[in-house]
Amino acid sequence: MATCLCDAFHDDVAAATVEVLERLGCEVLFPEGQTCCGQPAFNGGDWSASRKVVRHAVSTFASPEPVVVPSGSCAAMLFHGARLAFEGQPDLGAVTALGNRTWELGDFIVNGLGIRSWPGRFDARLALHRSCHTRGTGSSDAVALLLGSIEGVRMVEFGEGEQCCGFGGTFSVSFPHVSGSMGALKLDHVRQASPDVLVSGDMGCLMHLGGIATKEGKPLRTMHVAQVLRDAVLAKP
Amino acid sequence: MRTQPIDRAAAALPAETRASVYDGSKSGYDKRTKVLFDHYADPDRLRELAGEVKQHVVENLDTYLPALEARLLANGAKVHWASTAEAACEAVHGIMKARGARKLVKAKTMVSEEIGLEDYLTKRGIESLETDLGEFIVQLDHDHPSHIIKPIMHKNRRQIAETFEKNGLGAYDDRPEEITRRARGFLRHKYLEADVGLTGANFVVAESGRVVVVTNEGNSRFCLAATRCHIVLVGIEKILPRDRDLGLFLNLLARSGTGQHLTVYNEFISGPRGAGQPDGPEEMHVILVDNGRTEVLATECRDILRCIRCGACLNVCPVYRQSGGHAYRSVYPGPVGAVLSPLLLGKRFPEKADLPKASSLCGACNEVCPVNIPIPDLLLRLRDRAHREGVPSPGTPPMGAWAILATQPVAWRSALLAGRAINYLPTALVPVPALRAWESKRTLPPWRGGEFRRWLKARRK
Numbered sequence: 001m002a003t004c005l006c007d008a009f010h011d012d013v014a015a016a017t018v019e020v021l022e023r024l025g026c027e028v029l030f031p032e033g034q035t036c037c038g039q040p041a042f043n044g045g046d047w048s049a050s051r052k053v054v055r056h057a058v059s060t061f062a063s064p065e066p067v068v069v070p071s072g073s074c075a076a077m078l079f080h081g082a083r084l085a086f087e088g089q090p091d092l093g094a095v096t097a098l099g100n101r102t103w104e105l106g107d108f109i110v111n112g113l114g115i116r117s118w119p120g121r122f123d124a125r126l127a128l129h130r131s132c133h134t135r136g137t138g139s140s141d142a143v144a145l146l147l148g149s150i151e152g153v154r155m156v157e158f159g160e161g162e163q164c165c166g167f168g169g170t171f172s173v174s175f176p177h178v179s180g181s182m183g184a185l186k187l188d189h190v191r192q193a194s195p196d197v198l199v200s201g202d203m204g205c206l207m208h209l210g211g212i213a214t215k216e217g218k219p220l221r222t223m224h225v226a227q228v229l230r231d232a233v234l235a236k237p
Numbered sequence: 238m239r240t241q242p243i244d245r246a247a248a249a250l251p252a253e254t255r256a257s258v259y260d261g262s263k264s265g266y267d268k269r270t271k272v273l274f275d276h277y278a279d280p281d282r283l284r285e286l287a288g289e290v291k292q293h294v295v296e297n298l299d300t301y302l303p304a305l306e307a308r309l310l311a312n313g314a315k316v317h318w319a320s321t322a323e324a325a326c327e328a329v330h331g332i333m334k335a336r337g338a339r340k341l342v343k344a345k346t347m348v349s350e351e352i353g354l355e356d357y358l359t360k361r362g363i364e365s366l367e368t369d370l371g372e373f374i375v376q377l378d379h380d381h382p383s384h385i386i387k388p389i390m391h392k393n394r395r396q397i398a399e400t401f402e403k404n405g406l407g408a409y410d411d412r413p414e415e416i417t418r419r420a421r422g423f424l425r426h427k428y429l430e431a432d433v434g435l436t437g438a439n440f441v442v443a444e445s446g447r448v449v450v451v452t453n454e455g456n457s458r459f460c461l462a463a464t465r466c467h468i469v470l471v472g473i474e475k476i477l478p479r480d481r482d483l484g485l486f487l488n489l490l491a492r493s494g495t496g497q498h499l500t501v502y503n504e505f506i507s508g509p510r511g512a513g514q515p516d517g518p519e520e521m522h523v524i525l526v527d528n529g530r531t532e533v534l535a536t537e538c539r540d541i542l543r544c545i546r547c548g549a550c551l552n553v554c555p556v557y558r559q560s561g562g563h564a565y566r567s568v569y570p571g572p573v574g575a576v577l578s579p580l581l582l583g584k585r586f587p588e589k590a591d592l593p594k595a596s597s598l599c600g601a602c603n604e605v606c607p608v609n610i611p612i613p614d615l616l617l618r619l620r621d622r623a624h625r626e627g628v629p630s631p632g633t634p635p636m637g638a639w640a641i642l643a644t645q646p647v648a649w650r651s652a653l654l655a656g657r658a659i660n661y662l663p664t665a666l667v668p669v670p671a672l673r674a675w676e677s678k679r680t681l682p683p684w685r686g687g688e689f690r691r692w693l694k695a696r697r698k
Contacts (some may be wrong), residue, residue: 009685015693
C-alpha cells in the first residue's frame with residue numbers, strides 16, 4: 001500500500017519502498033485500485049465515511065499476501081483503528097483479517113523477514129523521529145536496528161523523543177497553533193543534536209516538520225527510512 | 238479561518254503561563270519515568286494489572302456499591318447517596334446545618350470542585366477553606382485549578398507572592414519556603430476554628446469500608462484532628478475490592494502522579510472515633526457522588542471510570558503542555574478530561590464535544606496511564622459520537638467528497654493528476670480552508686500526484 005501521501009506528494013518514498021522490498025527478494029504487487037487507508041475520516045470523527053474507504057481497501061487488498069505500508073500511521077489504522085470503527089459491523093472479520101496481515105515497512109523487514117542488518121553505506125548523522133502510531137509496536141526498534149547497522153551511519157539522540165511532532169492528520173489543520181508549536185518544539189530538540197538528516201517511517205510527520213523548518217527559514221533535510229535503506233545500497237540516479 | 242476553541246485558547250495563553258505549565262508537566266513526567274523504570278523491570282505489567290482490577294470494579298459497581306455501603310454503616314459511618322451535584326452540595330449543607338456548623342476546612346478534592354461546593358456553601362453563609370497549599374492559592378485568587386494534582390501549575394512563584402501580598406499575608410516574598418511558612422501560619426488557626434473537616438477519598442475499599450486519603454502536606458490529618466465531624470466526598474467509581482489491592486494502587490498513584498515511591502501521608506480511615514479511641518471526629522459521613530457517572534457507565538467509554546486522578550496523562554500530553562488546563566473549560570482537563578468532562582454532561586455532551594478533538598492521538602496518555610485506559614480510542618469514539626449527533630466542528634475538513642474519491646479508483650487517479658493545479662495557483666485562490674491552515678504554519682511540498690504510478694509502470698515494461 002503506497003499511502004495517499006506518497007501517491008500525492010512523496011512518490012520517491014513509494015519508489016524506494018518498492019526497490020527495498022525487491023532487493024530483499026520480494027515480489028511487489030501494486031493493486032492499481034488502491035486509494036487511502038481511511039484514517040483521515042476516522043480521526044476526523046466521520047466513521048461512516050471512514051468505513052466506506054476501509055471497505056474499499058479490504059476489497060482492493062483481497063488477495064492473501066502481506067500488505068506492507070511505508071507508514072506506521074496507515075498500518076496502525078488498518079490493524080487497530082479500523083477494528084474500532086467496525087465494532088458491531090457485519091464485515092468486522094474481513095477488516096480484522098486485513099489488519100492481521102498488514103505491516104509497517106521496518107517491522108516487516110526486521111520482524112517479518114528476520115533481517116537484522118543492512119548492507120551498503122550511508123555517511124550521515126541520522127536523527128530518528130519515532131512516530132507515535134508505532135508506539136507499542138515493533139517498528140521503532142526495528143528501524144533503529146536497521147539504520148544503526150548501516151556502515152557510515154551515526155545515530156544521534158535528541159530530547160523529549162516520546163513527544164509527538166504535532167502532525168496528527170486533521171489535527172494539523174484544525175489545531176494549527178498547537179500543532180505548529182509542537183512541531184517547532186520538536187525541531188528545537190532535533191537541531192540540538194545537529195543531525196545531517198531527520199529520518200522517520202511516516203511521511204506525515206516529516207512533511208509537517210520539514211514544512212515548519214522551511215517556513216522558519218531553517219530548512220532541515222528529511223528522509224523516509226525507505227529512502228535511506230535504498231540509498232545505502234543503490235547509487236542515487 | 239475558524240479553528241478549535243482549545244487552539245484559540247492556546248494561542249492566547251501568555252508565554253509566562255505556558256512556561257510554567259511546560260516546566261511543571263515535563264518535570265512531573267520525568268520524575269514518573271525515573272521512579273517507575275528504575276524500580277521495576279516491567280512497570281507496564283503493573284499498569285495492566287491495575288487496569289484489570291479497576292475495569293472489574295467498574296463493570297461490577299452494582300454489587301460493590303451496596304457491599305461498600307454495608308461496610309461503611311457497620312463501621313459507624315453515615316452514608317449519603319447523591320445523584321447530582323446539587324444533591325451532593327445539599328448533603329454537605331444538611332450535615333452542617335444539623336450540627337449548627339458555620340466553618341469547614343477542606344483537604345483537596347476534585348469532586349468538590351466538580352459539584353461547585355465552595356460557591357454553594359458561601360451563598361449559604363458557610364466559610365469553606367482550602368487547606369492544600371495549591372488549592373489555598375487558587376482560592377485566594379478566585380481562580381480554578383488547572384491540573385488535577387498540581388492545581389497551580391499555571392502560576393509561578395512571583396505570581397503567588399503577589400497573591401499573598403494582596404491578601405494581607407505579609408510583604409512580597411517569593412521564596413517557596415516563606416510562602417509555605419506563611420500559609421501554614423494562617424491555616425493553623427483556621428483548623429482550630431473549624432467545625433467540620435471535609436476530604437475526598439483516593440480509594441474506598443469495599444471489603445473493609447476503609448477510606449483512603451493521601452496528601453503530601455498532612456493537611457487532611459489536621460482537618461480531621463481538629464474537627465468533630467468528618468465528611469468524605471467520593472465519586473462512586475473510586476472503589477477497590479480489597480484492602481490488599483491498596484499495595485498496588487498506592488504505589489502506582491504516587492509514582493504516576495508525583496514521582497514519589499509513596500505519598501507522604503497515607504490515611505486509612507475506618508470510621509468515626511470508636512470507644513476507647515482518644516481522638517478523631519466523632520461523626521463520619523460518606524457522600525457517594527454519581528453526578529453523571531452511571532450515564533458514563535452506560536456508554537462505550539466506561540473505561541474512563543477506571544481513572545484514579547493521578548494527572549500523569551496531563552503531564553505527558555503535548556496539547557496540555559501548549560494550552561494549559563484552563564483551555565479545557567472543565568474541572569478535569571487534559572486527556573482524561575477530554576473524555577470525562579463531555580461525558581459527565583450527559584445530554585449536554587455537545588457543549589464540550591470539542592474537547593475530544595484536542596489531541597493529535599499520539600497515545601502518550603495511554604502509555605503512562607496507571608490503569609491503562611485506552612484514552613485515544615475513547616477520544617475517537619467521542620469524535621464519532623459528536624459527528625453522529627451533528628455537532629459542528631470548526632476547522633475539521635469535511636470528509637464526504639474525500640470518501641467518494643477514495644472509493645472510486647478512476648476518480649482518485651484523475652484527482653491525483655488534477656491536484657497539480659495547486660503547484661501553480663496561489664494558496665489564497667484555492668478554496669480549501671485546510672490548505673490555508675496548513676500553510677499558516679508550514680510550506681507544502683510540490684504536488685506529484687500520479688508520479689509513483691507512472692514510475693512503476695515504466696519500470697515494469
